[in-house]
Amino acid sequence: VHGARPLLDALQLTKLSSTVPFAAFEIYQGDYKGKTVTVVTNGKDARFNVDNVGTTPGALSAFYAIHETQPDLVINAGTAGGFKSKGAAIGDAFISTVCAHHDRRIPIPGFVPYGKGTHPSVPTKNLVELLSFKSGVVTTGNSLDHTEMDDILMAENDASVKDMEAAAVAYVAELANVPFFALKVVTDIVDGDRPTTEEFLENLGTAAKSLQDKIPKVIDFVTGRLISEL
Amino acid sequence: VHGARPLLDALQLTKLSSTVPFAAFEIYQGDYKGKTVTVVTNGKDARFNVDNVGTTPGALSAFYAIHETQPDLVINAGTAGGFKSKGAAIGDAFISTVCAHHDRRIPIPGFVPYGKGTHPSVPTKNLVELLSFKSGVVTTGNSLDHTEMDDILMAENDASVKDMEAAAVAYVAELANVPFFALKVVTDIVDGDRPTTEEFLENLGTAAKSLQDKIPKVIDFVTGRLISEL
Numbered sequence: 001v002h003g004a005r006p007l008l009d010a011l012q013l014t015k016l017s018s019t020v021p022f023a024a025f026e027i028y029q030g031d032y033k034g035k036t037v038t039v040v041t042n043g044k045d046a047r048f049n050v051d052n053v054g055t056t057p058g059a060l061s062a063f064y065a066i067h068e069t070q071p072d073l074v075i076n077a078g079t080a081g082g083f084k085s086k087g088a089a090i091g092d093a094f095i096s097t098v099c100a101h102h103d104r105r106i107p108i109p110g111f112v113p114y115g116k117g118t119h120p121s122v123p124t125k126n127l128v129e130l131l132s133f134k135s136g137v138v139t140t141g142n143s144l145d146h147t148e149m150d151d152i153l154m155a156e157n158d159a160s161v162k163d164m165e166a167a168a169v170a171y172v173a174e175l176a177n178v179p180f181f182a183l184k185v186v187t188d189i190v191d192g193d194r195p196t197t198e199e200f201l202e203n204l205g206t207a208a209k210s211l212q213d214k215i216p217k218v219i220d221f222v223t224g225r226l227i228s229e230l
Numbered sequence: 231v232h233g234a235r236p237l238l239d240a241l242q243l244t245k246l247s248s249t250v251p252f253a254a255f256e257i258y259q260g261d262y263k264g265k266t267v268t269v270v271t272n273g274k275d276a277r278f279n280v281d282n283v284g285t286t287p288g289a290l291s292a293f294y295a296i297h298e299t300q301p302d303l304v305i306n307a308g309t310a311g312g313f314k315s316k317g318a319a320i321g322d323a324f325i326s327t328v329c330a331h332h333d334r335r336i337p338i339p340g341f342v343p344y345g346k347g348t349h350p351s352v353p354t355k356n357l358v359e360l361l362s363f364k365s366g367v368v369t370t371g372n373s374l375d376h377t378e379m380d381d382i383l384m385a386e387n388d389a390s391v392k393d394m395e396a397a398a399v400a401y402v403a404e405l406a407n408v409p410f411f412a413l414k415v416v417t418d419i420v421d422g423d424r425p426t427t428e429e430f431l432e433n434l435g436t437a438a439k440s441l442q443d444k445i446p447k448v449i450d451f452v453t454g455r456l457i458s459e460l
Contacts, residue, residue, distance in 0.1 A: 020293075020297055022296075022405050022406040022407065023293070023405060024405070045344055047404075048340065048341075048343055048344035049340065050340045050341050050344045053336070053341070053344075054334055054345075055285065055286050055372075056285050056286065056289045056398050056401060059286045059289060059290055060289055060290065060293055060402075063250075063253070063290055063293070063294075066252075067250055101372070103333055103371075103372055103373065104284055104372040104373060105372075105373035105374065105375050106283065106284075106373065106374045107374060107375055107427050108374065108427055108430075108431065110278065110279065110280045111278075111280050111283070111374075113278055114275055114278035114280045114283075115284075115372070115373075141333075142285075142331070142333055142334040142335075142345070142372070143333065143334060143335035143336065143345075144335065144336045144337060144338065144341075145335050145337055147377060147379045149377045149379075168286050171286060172290075174277075175252050175253060175254070176252040177252065197337050197338055200338075201338065
């Protein structure tokens, strides 16, 4: 979660002390409508003084939070690029159907599908309908931009949105056998005319705010429902 | 460590039970010349039935092993591609001077150096001389192959060898403030004429064996020496 303060306040969560003090991530927890809600953020990189982004911090914080709290459901919430060819527009909220990698090319038999990952999300038909979200494949890579090779592999993944963490979090959730989905708000159009960085920076603030508004709605929806009812 | 069995036998290490049963990595420990030596492997992916490779499993197993064992030194041992322009030949053993990423392009001010990472290794002048190793920058990416963009960024990193884990392990070691270096044996020539996969598969067996031979020599060298004496 990027810029999580409003969310933490809205849910009235309390910061837990980390059992791994060297790691940057921050973990917050509280009771919300009779359920325990935990929010973990990747924190900041102490040396470079920027938010930790990408698959490594994403996997580490997911690993830590799942191990510490043994959740019934993991949601990876964040911003993403959207493909207009898949109906994405800036500000849209997407729920993942599948998360896959597009920057792990390992052309050895057996390793190609491992590299892609293709980690499933739980079905969320009712959630998507009720909140008027869109749904599709989230393709994950460690770069904000995308090369021609990335474009080919993102198309192979049949991606609706492109982010930098979801498949890594989905990987850890799958390892731990915990139901998972990603919630991504679109900041920029991947297959559009404008440079990613420019469009991303222009819309990040609005998208982050929109995410802060949507996450509590998603939590309201999932609390008290069975996974099979999502 | 790929194919670690001979090493585990040579060092007479015992498998520890994992405190995170859902994770695939395996951890072995024992006394060796009065020091505690721990070996952690990434294990196999249960769904795809291949060895876990890349930055995510590398970071997770490093995180776990460092947290569990609080080591004085972390060594990431494995195979790598070598740059002949930097004097690398197949079978060479390289010790890292620095580990950096070449597939994390985040063209936003402040995030560019974060993406590269550029994690330092401890100086190992004496080790490199005594064992007739080479030394240089290890550049890390999640793909076995390399695109033109990768080539540009690997050259910017001034890389001598290219692997798929070192910078992620170095990142976690740096977070935990534990001295670190990587030991990489060259399986293929990155800037040569032959396709990476073909050359890699041809030489993997020999390189893995060579690594099994070199790791105990490195452990012999580092045990009983101060970090400043490496």
